[in-house]
Amino acid sequence: MVSFHLDSKALQWYQWEECASSLSKWEDFTKAFCREFGSHGFEDFVESLFKLRQTGPLKDYIAKFRRLATRIRDLSPTFRLSCFVGGLKEELKHDVKLLHPATVHEAMNFAHEVDAKLQKLSSKEEEMVHELQQIEQVAEVNACCITTCALYGTPALLAIKTMKLTAIIKNCLVVVLLDSGSSHNFIDIGMVKKLGWKLDQSHICDVMIADDGQVQSKGWV
Structure with missing residues (x-):
């Protein structure tokens, strides 16, 4: 039956071995075939x-493991299980061991479950990092306190001790600075334009800021 599935060099090799009567058992045939046409010898598969x-996705590791394991017929289930778990990435290996798999199939199922949980955690961490980056970008444009306030053109005084909060106004993310020590409350002019607020330039005055200096406002909001 085997000869029907062989051709070219493989068929010639089989006919030669058959004449020599060296392939009386299936195990003998598989070992000899792997030695002849495989990239490694039988012992090399074990190694x-x-x-x-x-080193990559779990599914790729499992595929490689199965491809090698199927070449070896006389491995004990315990050794196969040990090889599989031992080759997992550290973050997977630790949790899979805690679940005490009894077979390789159980270990593979546990590994899939743990990997899925880690993927979800990783996704949430990426979302948090993205949100923090957005907040930092808003802070860089020196958005200040949001109230009915005086408007001036100098950068926000971030060096003064303040409490920074985040807020959303008209779907815009802003940074609010509390207790800046200034005599008035301020807002960044770019934020005023972005929010579409009207600027009343008929009320321009000098205001004292936190470092005891004075700046001239550009109007009121």
């Missing part, structure tokens, strides 16, 4: 399986 490590 490759033992040294296999996960």
